[in-house]
Amino acid sequence: MTVIVSLGKFLGWIGFLTLFHSAYSTYEHLSYLKAVEKIPNEMPIEITVECLISIVIFAISIIMVAGPLKPILMKDEMTKKTIDKVDIRPNFNTFNHRCRSMRSLVN
Amino acid sequence: MSHQVLSTLAESQSLYLDPAIRDWVLIPIMVVMVLVGVLRDQITVLLGGGASTKKATLKAIRESKVLMRGAALRNYGNHIPPSSFLNRKNYLTNAYKKGDYLKNPASMNQTVNPMTDPQGMEMMMEGMKKNIAMIIPQTVIMGWINFFFSGFVLIKLPFPLTLRFKSMLQRGVETPDMDVTWVSSLSWYFLNLFGLRSIFTLLLGEDNAADGMREMTAMSQMTASPTGQPQDFHKLHLAESENLELTPHSWELNDIEHRLLSRYGKREQQKVIDSPENFIENNEKNAIEATSSSSEHKGKNRRKSGKH
Amino acid sequence: MTTQNQASLYVSEKIVQNVKTITFIRSSMSAITGSAAGILGLTGYYGFIFYGITSLFTSFLIWSAKAQAKPGLYFRNGLDVWTEGVFGGLFSYVLFWTLLYGIVHVYD
Known part of the structure; x- marks a missing residue:
């Protein structure tokens, strides 16, 4: 499991770097266009693709880093319990509990 | 799609902002808010450690825990056979009515005065201290932003808003013609306030005290019920006994x-x-x-x- | 035939844990997709549509990789996997969208 988690973290860093790189490229490109006084009409397709790829890389890394989902049905939980935990032996059953005093108080 | 999007950029890029604003206002405000949030959380942990060493008396604990017993009976009563359920129900309702579990049974019918009861006072002060410790950083930061960073436009919001928000979002800059999307630093503060909540959950784990919203809701609840901390347990016991009397019972293991x-x-x-x-x-x-x-x-x- | 009480049908700690995992995934993805939206220069409706698309993509990833296409095992209502935590992520999406849009497109 921890192999997947550390691989996920590594992928996360790669995704972050890719995102940062695409952000910087966009900024540089826009500065260039503003300097040349051209209207920013077209963004190079590579930057857009790089941005989207970084999202995908990040998504995969987050899925790897996040823990597994646990099953919620009580049925599945009960399959993991041994009979000793669930069905108490009659040896250790106490009958001398406070219900006796409650019953006498009520009646 | 990139063509369409960027042409709207060209028409609306009417204002050119100094990059110094970005370096000295945008990023610092965000960094300060993150750090203050983390600080608040750590301080709450420290304060919380101090408060938990106060010991409460056995009778006081019993008073509040017996209510939980009644609630447990109501919620899980269907797990036990009818006779056991009836036993417990009768016993508990009688005990509630006679005031068996109260801290001092003599004061059953008197109204609780929070000023004279020393333990009640302590609890109220604790709660108020925590609330104040939360609200103060927020107001301080808001004052700091208003003082230093007012009077200029900070950033352009990517999404359009109606004109009603103009007065709120463009606090220092009174120009009637400017787009509502150009906003001042105060609105950046509010944006951060809402947006950083989930980041705090990421950074600090669940149940962190860096959340501004939770205390605001808690504050509004407290002002609604002024008899907050020194609760009248006798009334609560009576209410619980009525609830118990009304609970139906059908044994789940019947068949x-x-x-x-x-x-x-x-x-x-x-x-x-x-x-x-x-x-x-x-x-x-x-x-x-x-x-x-x-x-x-x-x-x-x-x-x-x-x-x- | 009597039906089981809801409280004893589900293990509540596991439900809470699952919600925590989902919230973690969604808030991280919201931050990243918000930054991407700012970088790409999306404005107005396009930004919110992008959020819808990416949250659908995230839900699909959760559904396939984490829940192994059987969401009924992990959530009370199987359809929750598509909607849980989406609204909470919206605010951080908008924050990062504004931040990156401002840094990349607005400033000189």
């Missing part, structure tokens, strides 16, 4: 033999519960069938009815 047998395929699922004689007869018949069938047959039946 458990039915359910178990039909789950393992020894008996068809019947909607109607039989009369006692037929019940016993059917059980015997099924028991005989069960012991004589082969293990394969048992397995097949189990698989058939086990899929839910």
